[in-house]
Amino acid sequence: MKPSPILPGSTLGVLGSGQLGRMFALAARQMGYRIHVYSPESDTPTGQISDLEVTAPYVDLDRVRAFARGVQVVTFEFENVPSDTSRACAELVPVRPDGEVLHITQNRLREKMFLASHGFPVTEFRRIGSLADLEQAATDLGLPAILKTASFGYDGKGQQRITTREQLPTAYAGLGGTEGILEAQVDFGMEVSVVAARTLDGRFAAFPVFENAHSHHILDITMSPARIPPDLAWQAEVLAQGILDALGVVGLLTVELFVTRDGRLLVNELAPRTHNSGHLTLDACPTSQFEQQVRAVCGLPLGDVTLARPAAMANLLGDVWIDAGGTPRWTAALEDPSIRLHLYGKAEPRRGRKMGHLTAVADTIEEAILRVSRARERLVQG
Ligand SMILES: Nc1ncnc2c1ncn2[C@@H]1O[C@H](COP(=O)(O)OP(=O)(O)O)[C@@H](O)[C@H]1O
Ligand SMILES: [Mg+2]
Incomplete structure (x- = not known):
């Protein structure tokens, strides 16, 4: 059976509290919805125009569940919310898009593997777990190439452009021991x-x-x-x-x-x-x-x-x-x-x-x- 729509007058929950959440909340309010927002910060762009701003860590699952109980649907404006957080919400209300979409898109490697395995065109890439991986990947893909942290990058943060093999050890050290992805540079x-x-x-x-x-x-x-x-x-x-x-x-x-x-x-x-x-x-x-x-x-x-x-x-x-x-x-x-x-x-x-x-x-x-x-x-x- 098709679930019934969540109608104006209902309360929408947003995880993350930046400008994307703010403009979402403005649109929702215009249509007569109420907005609750959850993030670790206070006096946020979204919180300023929400009916309720919850300031708590994403990993505080009791607070997360209490938040989810107060809304009819949960959505995101920030995709780096831990999987456990969206799972805790999903026990109580619909989470849209769901945790699986979040899981895939949170990690550049998972995302590129998903795309490539479904036949969507992406630049060539390799997983980087060690300096040896990076040296092999640089040989396979050629240089210049872009080394990125697999998780938590935005606005070019966590990215390094590698032009010579001499840069490989320093670039690898720049990952700080986290998983990386090397991408062939696209012209x-x-x-x-x-x-x-x-x-x-x-x-x-x-x-x-x-x-x-x-x-x-x-x-x-x-x-x-x-x-x-x-x-x-x-x-x-x-x-x-x-x-x-x-x-x-x-x-x-x-x-x-x-x-x-x-x-x-x-x-x-x-x-x-x-x-x-x-x-x-x-x-x-x-x-x-x-x-x-x-x-x-x-x-x-x-x-x-x-x-x-x-x-x-x-x-x-x-x-x-x-x-x-x-x-x-x-x-x-x-x-x-x-x-x-x-x-x-x-x-x-x-x-x-x-x-x-x-x-x-x-x-x-x-x-x-x-x-x-x-x-x-x-x-x-x-
Ligand atoms: N493989 C690539 N080849 C060429 N340019 C790239 C490549 N990857 C990223 N860039 C450049 O860096 C920008 C930011 O990279 P992106 O992967 O979109 O990360 P984010 O936006 O999350 O920081 C891109 O918009 C593009 O200009
Ligand atoms: Mg980008």
């Missing part, structure tokens, strides 16, 4: 992502493909529609659907992809949640990625994901505050009426910390990029 022309949703009964919807530009391994600007041929965009969506189906995702999942210079797609990594590259959906699509997550995890029909107009999003890192000497010049940025400002409620700006973003919607993608870039420059220059 990509572009990075893109697909944010997609899947319901309990297998219905699927993918947002238009996002084109992503990184700076120092952190997402800098996203634009959509991606400037790739339509058949490649279609292939990316088909790939995403295959992956969500194979994982049995209920909820949202983001597929990060490389477009190689010869026009092929390779899956880089998966995130079982909304994604930084999907933020422009808040301003450019009838349904945002966050509302779509609400709908998917609650068992409601999925919303319209059409991109109304070309859009671009620029991340605001703590660097903007520091470079502006304290307070960014908000008025100067907002002088362009096409610019929309999103801030995450984080008190302390640090270099590399995601504090907010700007979005511009325009007639052409080039114009949207120009407007959002200029607005971000004005924050610092006045």
Whole structure:
């Protein structure tokens, strides 16, 4: 029997309390849901706008169970929650996406093995458990190659680019005794992502493909529609659907992809949640990625994901505050009426910390990029 949908008025539980949870909570509240959030921190971006903020370690399973008893469904905004935590929740309420999806996507090696074994295209990779493994892998894959920790990496953290064999011992030492993965370096022309949703009964919807530009391994600007041929965009969506189906995702999942210079797609990594590259959906699509997550995890029909107009999003890192000497010049940025400002409620700006973003919607993608870039420059220059 099909489970009944979790209707507005119900309480949704979020594990993790950053900006992704905040924007999820805003979307959920708009639709009349209540929000409870659980994380080890307090006064968090999500907690500030939730009905209840629980501050406790993820491994405190008594607190986790008490949290789960107070909600109708549990979802994530942070995928590195221990397996035991999601299992404890799953004893009491639906967890969407489920613990198995989390388990696979938490570890780059498991993730790549899952993808490769299901026939999805990935760059060549090897498991690294010792220096001897790394030496053999460097011979097999050639250099340059990228060494990554198998777990807990984000925004390029835990990654080293290896160009010569002399670097192998130091690079291996950099793993600090944890499991690693060596990946052949991809000579990509572009990075893109697909944010997609899947319901309990297998219905699927993918947002238009996002084109992503990184700076120092952190997402800098996203634009959509991606400037790739339509058949490649279609292939990316088909790939995403295959992956969500194979994982049995209920909820949202983001597929990060490389477009190689010869026009092929390779899956880089998966995130079982909304994604930084999907933020422009808040301003450019009838349904945002966050509302779509609400709908998917609650068992409601999925919303319209059409991109109304070309859009671009620029991340605001703590660097903007520091470079502006304290307070960014908000008025100067907002002088362009096409610019929309999103801030995450984080008190302390640090270099590399995601504090907010700007979005511009325009007639052409080039114009949207120009407007959002200029607005971000004005924050610092006045
Ligand atoms: N195998 C690779 N070849 C080329 N570039 C890579 C490779 N792996 C990662 N990168 C670059 O580093 C960025 C971050 O790596 P990623 O695996 O997405 O980790 P995370 O986003 O979790 O830090 C990618 O977006 C890409 O720009
Ligand atoms: Mg990534």
